Amino acid sequence: MDDLNEVYNELIMEHSMNSPYKKKLDKSDFCELGHNPNCGDEISIEVQLDGNIIKDMAFSGHGCAISQASTSVMIETLRGKTIEEAREIIQTFIDMIKREIVDEKELERLEDAIAFKNISNMPARVKCALLAWHTMEEILNKNGK
């Protein structure tokens, strides 16, 4: 039961139920739909750039608390970062969830997204946590940045 409260912690619950980023942007450069056909989660991510900087992001769609919170926290973390920094953060997050990082120091760049660390103890939920991050990775890859 301790595990449960570590996964569904205050930060994750707040972001999943009351995210400030669940909205439409007035204007966006990229929009990509990520979905997980097994559980029906669908998340659409919008990105607005200012040169090399991620100026703003927002999301819409539906899914479980983990996927919703993970999307919201990802947006909070990546806003204002350069594309290069964003790539590094995304990779670090994916590695953390897949338990491929041993150096705790590396995780510092994740800021609040570190709250998802314990998801790696729940294999059934790893996909939920990664959905938005893979979708964002896709956006950056597709657009050659």
Next chain:
Amino acid sequence: MNIEEIRKDFPIFENKNIAYLDSGATTQKPNAVIDTVNEYYKNENANIHRGAYSLSMETTMKYEETRAKIAKFINAKFPEEIVFNKNATEGLNLVAYSYGLDNLKQDDEVVISIMEHHSNLVPWQYVTKKTNSKLKYIYMNENYELSKEEIERKITEKTKIVAITHVSNVLGTINDIKSIVKYAHKKGAVVVVDASQSIPHMKIDVQDLNADFLVFSGHKMLAPLGIGILYGKRELLNKMNPFLMGGDMIEYVYEDKTTYAPLPNKFEAGTQNVEGVIGLGAAIDYIEKIGYDNIKKIEDEVVEYALDKLTKLNYLEMYVTPNKENHSSVISFNIKGVHPHDLASILDTFGVCVRSGNHCAQPLLRSMGLDSTCRASFYFYNTKADVDKLIQGLDKAYSMFKKYIK
């Protein structure tokens, strides 16, 4: 029949402290089945229909005896009306391809219900598109049931095939197959029945139902994974082309042509799942030993207890017909504002195994305005204690989420 005694027949309940409420996905296996399969590999294993040696002959006999046992179990007229395959999905595909593709013509209609599992939906979508025929749906009423009026509105003279589930894997609704078959026959259609969710719980008599085809999976009725049954009326199966082709389904093969083996081998190409067949035979023996009357009695008591307890949770939404006589052992539910996937994860920490998602029935859920549900499905080894654990988990989930639910 003592439930504690029954549970002792299922080793997983000795080994794992779980409230297993996912029998609609697959059932746990009794020692009677596990030991039979074990024994088969220790003493009987050989490829059937091929060897001239006694080991292969004996195994072939056992395989064919099991076919006869299954025929008797569902009251088929002839053993060769029983075709072994992988699962209900394969059985439905066989009928869709070998009967549907060859018999449907432009403007013919295939009628299915909105509560079909994808396995009784996607194949019909495919063959109706291929043959330029139409796919029509029987929709539900507010009780999650198929009304007589709606059934008779959709099945017409144009209908050539009606494919319908006996019990919904999401709602637990029991459909009145006998009446549907009667009406469809009057209109000249053949009827395919998906009995996957019914045969574990209730006696199936194919002659009484007068179904033209009926399919089910062994693993949902205590047997090993990977064994399924297609029942088809002999005169229909005889007229149909084979589905899969290769070894053992032939008579003579020349460079440019082949003649096919008679039933049932015509539909059993390649080395068969003998372990599964023999395991299914043991599962049927076990079900008959317990008896459908006892199975129903035990399940009714636990399901009624569950419905009663769940109804009292004012935060819970349930998708169940109020007509108890039309409801089997499946209960779908949601906590408003809590995603079913989160709910299932939380229940898992209480040792409660439920399924969450769309249950391979996306059109059904969409028609209900839902993306997904949690589903608890019961079998005769479940107890009221399992229900109590479920309730405990639900209360915990609600208490975790309630302050955030808008």
